[in-house]
């Protein structure tokens with residue numbers, strides 16, 4: 001069976017915004033998932049969580065400072081290839097506080113490793129320090145705009161509900177269409193970033209350290225999994241008109257972080273199965289074969305924060321085409337630009 005692509009997620013954010021905390025949260029709350037990490041410094045990463053999962057070899061570190069300055073495309077490719085060949089489910093690159101997120105995104109997108117899947121740029125924002133940091137580092141606004149997902153962290157440190165509301169509104173305004181997830185201690189749901197790994201749960205087994213640590217071992221005051229809220233919507237449809245669907249993709253609403261699934265166009269010459277993967281503004285379609293007995297239809301999962309499920313469903317329904325046989329082949333052009341050759 002062909003190897004699965006490995007999503008590569010970049011976690012960026014100013015110094016102390018909670019990048020390592022979020023990484024440790026992922027490491028401690030993704031049972032059975034093999035996570036590879038690229039970090040600037042091992043010091044604060046929960047190496048125990050990696051070694052429990054037998055993943056110590058999947059950790060790469062840079063000793064010479066800022067990732068985006070220290071690594072070129074070939075260097076990043078070499079690191080990613082080492083990780084993807086280690087049979088991992090997810091790779092997380094933790095940018096140093098000073099790293100320029102745009103350069104890191106470029107490095108990942110430029111990867112020639114066929115197993116690398118762009119998994120998105122997450123920008124961590126310290127809610128308590130946001131306004132002060134922004135005044136000193138105006139580039140923070142740009143970083144927020146660039147992200148595919150903004151995690152507004154440390155809301156517990158903001159003085160009161162009004163202040164929390166104010167900073168959330170400000171970050172939302174700056175982020176524009178990018179979804180913003182308010183949270184504490186980086187506690188985002190791992191499934192927001194990547195798909196659950198099938199078969200990762202053995203039917204019967206002994207309790208591992210992972211099980212024991214699952215209830216948030218990184219802080220004492222966590223009594224439940226207060227995962228940042230997001231919505232998931234599943235849409236099943238028939239054939240989609242390629243032009244209408246391309247227009248939907250181009251104008252997809254703010255808050256939609258990830259889309260994945262199968263798209264059926266049914267247009268003569270293009271009746272294959274198209275697998276869709278979007279993160280933020282990034283879109284990729286892969287043409288493939290249907291399995292024996294597969295129903296020719298579209299099945300999509302949409303994940304986001306602050307999305308309107310009814311409106312999205314209606315928009316996708318409006319893309320449906322009852323007579324795909326009659327659609328001319330030229331109509332495929334707007335979607336073919338997303339198709340990997």
Ligand SMILES: Nc1nc2c(ncn2[C@@H]2O[C@H](COP(=O)(O)OP(=O)(O)OP(=O)(O)O)[C@@H](O)[C@H]2O)c(=O)[nH]1
Nearest residue numbers: 014015016017018019020021097153154184185186
């Ligand atoms: N109160 C509170 N503290 C937090 C939260 N998230 C992280 N912290 C603490 O903030 C400090 C910095 O968090 P880190 O995860 O190390 O931040 P970082 O972005 O990795 O820091 P650098 O690597 O120095 O850029 C640590 O002491 C964390 O325990 C939160 O939501 N609330």
